Amino acid sequence: xxxxxxxxxxxxxxxxxxxxxxxxxxxxxxxxxxxxxxxxxxxxxxxxxxxxxxxxxxxxxxxxxxxxxxxxxxxxxxxxxxxxxxxxxxxxxxxxxxxxxxxxxxxxxxxxxxxxxxxxxxxxxxxxxxxxxxxxxxxxxxxxxxxxxxxxxxxxxxxxxxxxxxxxxxxxxxxxxxxxxxxxxxxxxxxxxxxxxxxxxxxxxxxxxxxxxxxxxxxxxxxxxxxxxxxxxxxxxxxxxxxxxxxxxxx
Amino acid sequence: xxxxxxxxxxxxxxxxxxxxxxxxxxxxxxxxxxxxxxxxxxxxxxxxxxxxxxxxxxxxxxxxxxxxxxxxxxxxxxxxxxxxxxxxxxxxxxxxxxxxxxxxxxxxxxxxxxxxxxxxxxxxxxxxxxxxxxxxxxxxxxxxxxxxxxxxxxxxxxxxxxxxxxxxxxxxxxxxxxxxxxxx
Numbered sequence: 336x337x338x339x340x341x342x343x344x345x346x347x348x349x350x351x352x353x354x355x356x357x358x359x360x361x362x363x364x365x366x367x368x369x370x371x372x373x374x375x376x377x378x379x380x381x382x383x384x385x386x387x388x389x390x391x392x393x394x395x396x397x398x399x400x401x402x403x404x405x406x407x408x409x410x411x412x413x414x415x416x417x418x419x420x421x422x423x424x425x426x427x428x429x430x431x432x433x434x435x436x437x438x439x440x441x442x443x444x445x446x447x448x449x450x451x452x453x454x455x456x457x458x459x460x461x462x463x464x465x466x467x468x469x470x471x472x473x474x475x476x477x478x479x480x481x482x483x484x485x486x487x488x489x490x491x492x493x494x495x496x497x498x499x500x501x502x503x504x505x506x507x508x509x510x511x512x513x514x515x516x517x518x519x520x521x522x523x524x525x526x527x528x529x530x531x532x533x534x535x536x537x538x539x540x541x542x543x544x545x546x547x548x549x550x551x552x553x554x555x556x557x558x559x560x561x562x563x564x565x566x567x568x569x570x571x572x573x574x575x576x577x578x579x580x581x582x583x584x585x586x
Numbered sequence: 587x588x589x590x591x592x593x594x595x596x597x598x599x600x601x602x603x604x605x606x607x608x609x610x611x612x613x614x615x616x617x618x619x620x621x622x623x624x625x626x627x628x629x630x631x632x633x634x635x636x637x638x639x640x641x642x643x644x645x646x647x648x649x650x651x652x653x654x655x656x657x658x659x660x661x662x663x664x665x666x667x668x669x670x671x672x673x674x675x676x677x678x679x680x681x682x683x684x685x686x687x688x689x690x691x692x693x694x695x696x697x698x699x700x701x702x703x704x705x706x707x708x709x710x711x712x713x714x715x716x717x718x719x720x721x722x723x724x725x726x727x728x729x730x731x732x733x734x735x736x737x738x739x740x741x742x743x744x745x746x747x748x749x750x751x752x753x754x755x756x757x758x759x760x761x762x763x764x765x766x767x768x769x770x
Contacts, residue, residue, distance in 0.1 A: 374624075376631075
């Protein structure tokens with residue numbers, strides 16, 4: 336593997352891992368606060384799966400860079416994270432969390448599906464393994480979107496409000512990283528344009544069938560994964576706090 | 587105070603194709619689809635499974651041996667009425683020792699009502715009735731089953747998880763002190 340490709344791949348894996356990590360943390364904030372016990376457990380399970388996915392990508396990246404996952408997770412500053420802004424937004428109400436999760440799950444499932452055909456074998460194998468969990472996540476969140484959208488006036492309004500805010504943010508998921516076209520040419524990662532079209536073809540009709548209207552504005556607040564909101568700083572201060580109390584502690 | 591929880595569904599799990607379905611507990615859900623998903627999240631996170639059934643709790647006839655003995659004519663007092671026969675699944679609890687599961691699948695009978703089905707089951711040789719502590723009767727048409735083609739995405743992830751069921755660990759039993767002092 337030549338140096339350029341290696342560097343681009345480590346950049347891509349970091350972005351994928353950071354997305355999962357930050358989203359997992361936001362979902363875990365619902366523990367103890369879910370609308371009903373079974374949902375509390377379900378979302379905690381989903382968060383735990385995502386943490387597992389993040390770990391898969393960090394460890395795969397470690398085979399290329401030697402950088403330790405724990406170092407990346409607990410000792411980086413916000414400016415060095417490469418997640419999209421979508422996942423760092425505060426959890427909001429249940430409709431907000433479910434809608435964000437739905438948009439992300441639909442994206443991730445398609446991404447994993449396509450990555451299984453990657454010419455970079457470790458990536459293809461890892462994606463095949465994770466895919467089963469993602470099928471289940473999407474099933475869960477799409478069940479919720481249907482019920483929230485078609486439920487009561489209140490549930491529909493809250494979900495619509497969530498969609499109005501999140502639709503544009505979700506589009507940042509499909510912005511290619513700098514130099515990513517080289518990885519696409521090598522058939523290591525799929526083309527984001529293709530991924531976007533498939534995603535849009537699935538989620539738009541589904542949302543419409545759930546009596547939800549997709550907003551006109553599709554321009555994400557940022558197109559750079561280096562660009563973060565204050566929400567990420569707040570999230571990291573909580574997530575990294577214990578590890579940073581004693582840098583040399585062995586866990 | 588009004589109950590704000592959703593309807594309750596009893597959950598039955600089949601650990602592997604060679605074992606019978608067993609009752610493992612219940613979940614609340616607004617409908618059958620979410621009941622199945624919730625059941626998977628609550629009961630199949632780590633243990634193995636190949637099949638899940640969920641049944642609205644209100645449709646299950648549950649009778650203990652004491653209740654049956656207290657009223658020998660119990661089967662004549664039937665709130666249900668039925669024309670024609672339908673399949674009912676019989677579940678029974680024959681041991682007081684198991685703590686993680688409750689009743690286990692014992693077989694099927696055809697009858698017009700749940701009580702008729704239980705009466706029929708108790709008269710047949712098939713159900714070892716003298717060893718039964720608790721009977722559950724479940725109408726076949728109330729069972730919602732996980733699909734075979736979903737097995738992988740529903741149940742496979744549990745196999746990779748590193749946590750273990752409590753039964754995996756041994757335990758240290760209390761030792762009786764010498765000279766008849768109190769057991770710890």
